[in-house]
Amino acid sequence: MSQTPSPDVVIIGAGVVGAACAYYARAAGLLAAVVDRGPVAGGTTGAGEGNLLVSDKEAGPELDLALLSTRLWRELADVLPAETEYEAKGGLVVAPDETTLKALRAFAEGQRARGVEAVEVDRDALRELEPHLAPGPAGGFLYPQDAQVQPAQAAARLLAASGAPAYLGEEVVEVLTSDGAVRGVRTAARTLLAPAVVNAAGTWAGEVAALAGTTLPVLPRRGFVLVTEPLPRVVRHKVYAADYIADVASDSAALQSSAVVEGTPAGPVLIGATRERVGFDRGLSPQALRRLAAQAAALFPVLADVRVMRTYHGFRPYLPDHLPAIGPDPRVPGLFHACGHEGAGIGLAPATGALLAAALTGGEPPLPAHPFRPERFDGAPPEGARPAGRSRSVPRRNP
Structure with a gap:
């Protein structure tokens, strides 16, 4: 030695x-x-997936940490090699109905008070931002600070x-x-x-x-990602349904899925995300993959006939x-x-x-x-932390 x-x-x-x-x-x-x-x-x-997000974080300590990181990632993008693939693409959160849109407004109001840029967009503006988005959503919020790196x-x-x-x-x-x-x-x-x-x-x-x-x-929390064949840039932002915010905050051990869809500079579209606590079980879950594919196609019908070239999964380090x-x-x-x-x-x-x-x-x-x-x-939870079991204020639809 x-x-x-x-x-x-x-x-x-x-x-x-x-x-x-x-x-x-x-x-x-x-x-x-x-x-x-x-x-x-x-x-x-x-x-x-390389997510650099403020959009999914409610006002509080984690959001403050994310906002500091947003600034630092921008600084790092100027000094790290291009292979890092920093892309300030922005995030788009989609509300399927007026009830969810109302909840997103309240969520964004708290975020804005901490320094987040959150811009409400109506039904027509959604289609201008993402021409291939499925018709039907009531509106959503654009988060210009959301970005991406090759992890x-x-x-x-x-x-x-x-x-x-x-x-x-x-x-x-x-x-x-x-x-x-x-x-x-x-x-x-x-x-x-x-x-x-x-x-x-x-x-x-x-x-x-x-x-x-x-x-x-x-504790480990397993998640799957789908990778499509290379495509023209059919998805311009990081796009996800409001369900994702509730999934991130959930303490459930059961399988949860909500599509997060984004294009990449190399062409493939990445589709996440699932969450479940199954220990370090590395087995493939057809149920999780089917859910992701169906939810992504519901957001972007153009993806329905696109080939999935591979899937991968890992474990998120979860604290209560x-x-x-x-x-x-x-x-x-x-x-x-x-x-x-x-x-x-x-x-x-x-x-x-x-x-x-x-x-x-x-x-x-x-x-x-x-x-x-x-x-x-x-001992007791720290001041300002969200106690375990408390969900964020955006409603979760049944899968």
């Missing part, structure tokens, strides 16, 4: 969140090292820009401690000594927390109150967490990295960090 030169911080996880933590640690003057049992973006990041490339380019050495294919088997405080990590190949360790292990973050002698109730855990763990000095973002990790990664860098250096955080404190599950 080799002894590697000591960094200031070891980051466990080479997904987009771990890469962002390394990038902003470097910006704060820290030397980071990244370790992952697989490749870059080998977990949740590589199975994502695996975003993680790889952020990690490369951080300058951090990455030890890939090396599983952390021990979090080293002394007198109750973290002192580094050990893999089968090497020991990495550092005064700080960041748990950015995604759906496996609970296991990493246990290695350090603490707990974090991260739908907020990530970001910051120091007071139960284990030297341990920091950056995990539990569920399906929003790609969008929230830069703000997470900036918050972590401030915590590591004792600097002023860019926004209040209290709602994301990792130890909050030991």
Whole structure:
């Protein structure tokens, strides 16, 4: 086993969140090292669509985090290579009826108070924005701040820009401690000594927390994505029915699906998203795939006869109150967490990295960090967090 030169911080996880933590640690003057049992973006990041959304987040701490990340992603787009495929395409939320449209108005009103751009569009304007959209919706809301990246490339380019050495294919088997405080990590190949360790292990973050002698109730939530054959740009924005907002907020373990449809620079259309808690079951779900295909064709009839070239799925790291855990763990000095973002990790990664860098250096955080404190599950929910089980105010239709 080799002894590697000591960094200031070891980051466990080479997904987009771990890469962002390394990038902003470097910006704060820290030397980071990244370790992952697989490749870059080998977990949740590589199975994502690359969503950078504010449209699906109600007013509160997660939305504030998303707005900060929106600004930071724009800055990153100017310095990262073009392969990141940052595209400020905007999001379009579609309301099938007047009742849902009324609920969307109230939802958007709260968002606007926090700085979100939300523009109501009527039935005719919807068709101007998306000519291939099915007739019938009562209206919707356009969110110009919604954007997109190629997730695996975003993680790889952020990690490369951080300058951090990455030890890939090396599983952390021990979090080293002394007198109750973290002192580094050990893999089968090497020991990495550092005064700080960041748990950015995604759906496996609970296991990493246990290695350090603490707990974090991260659970996997499976989701599928369909990829069509390459097409002309038939979908201009990221388009989804209002059901999706309720699905994101739901605590149900059962299968839920609501179509999120978007074109890509390369041509294929991506169709998500499903959610279900089935542990780490990687089995294919024909029911989930049929639902997605039917819902996408209902939004865009032009897709009904388009070939699906492949499907992929992954696991979102789910925490009970739908907020990530970001910051120091007071139960284990030297341990920091950056995990539990569920399906929003790609969008929230830069703000997470900036918050972590401030915590590591004792600097002023860019926004209040209290709602994301990792130890909050030991007691009462943090102020401002949405308690588990409370749905957002947009009604959910039966599938």
